[in-house]
Amino acid sequence: MAVRVEVPKYRIEDRVELPRKESAVIVVDMQNDFVNEKGALFVPTAPATIKPIRKLLDKARDAGVRIFYTQDTHYDDDPEYRIWGEHVRYGTWGWEIVDELKPREGDIVIRKTRYDGFYGTPLDDLLRVYNIKNLVITGTVANICVLHTAGSAALRWYKVIVPMDAISALTDFDYHAALRQIHFLYRGTIVKSVDSIIFK
Numbered sequence: 499m500a501v502r503v504e505v506p507k508y509r510i511e512d513r514v515e516l517p518r519k520e521s522a523v524i525v526v527d528m529q530n531d532f533v534n535e536k537g538a539l540f541v542p543t544a545p546a547t548i549k550p551i552r553k554l555l556d557k558a559r560d561a562g563v564r565i566f567y568t569q570d571t572h573y574d575d576d577p578e579y580r581i582w583g584e585h586v587r588y589g590t591w592g593w594e595i596v597d598e599l600k601p602r603e604g605d606i607v608i609r610k611t612r613y614d615g616f617y618g619t620p621l622d623d624l625l626r627v628y629n630i631k632n633l634v635i636t637g638t639v640a641n642i643c644v645l646h647t648a649g650s651a652a653l654r655w656y657k658v659i660v661p662m663d664a665i666s667a668l669t670d671f672d673y674h675a676a677l678r679q680i681h682f683l684y685r686g687t688i689v690k691s692v693d694s695i696i697f698k
């Protein structure tokens with residue numbers, strides 16, 4: 499049975515100012531398996547987010563804002579393979595972060611085994627070490643790893659900011675449902691694009 503529903507309205511901001519020393523950008527799972535059309539779990543709208551994410555990273559680097567990546571990582575017989583098929587197997591091409599967004603020196607890459615970037619990783623500890631309070635969350639997949647990471651951040655009282663042009667999902671419903679949830683439930687700030695974010 500198919501059910502049709504409308505996604506309730508959520509607020510979209512034109513501009514948000516963030517203190518550079520207390521803010522970080524997180525790039526979620528922008529790996530070949532998800533972002534390259536030859537990847538095992540390709541998200542067709544993900545390649546279009548590369549440019550905006552790059553722009554945001556350039557802006558963050560210029561402002562001295564810390565940059566984190568999550569890298570979904572699975573090994574032999576991971577139970578997730580039963581849900582999604584084999585993907586991002588450790589050490590393979592599909593596991594690697596796309597060339598266009600390769601982490602640079604000083605960026606921190608967090609390997610994670612589940613949807614949530616905080617689950618079983620040192621992410622929370624590192625954010626606290628650096629006194630980060632605001633997280634600009636980008637990447638894929640909007641309603642899976644982006645949403646889980648945003649939710650987990652909000653439960654730890656980080657302020658979450660999501661630029662609409664920097665996340666991607668398999669369907670429009672998934673995309674808007676994730677944004678609605680981040681806005682409504684996790685009290686995150688949804689901004690129109692990466693241009694809406696000012697580091698001051």
Ligand code: ZN
Binds near residue numbers: 570571578586
């Ligand atoms: Zn996975």
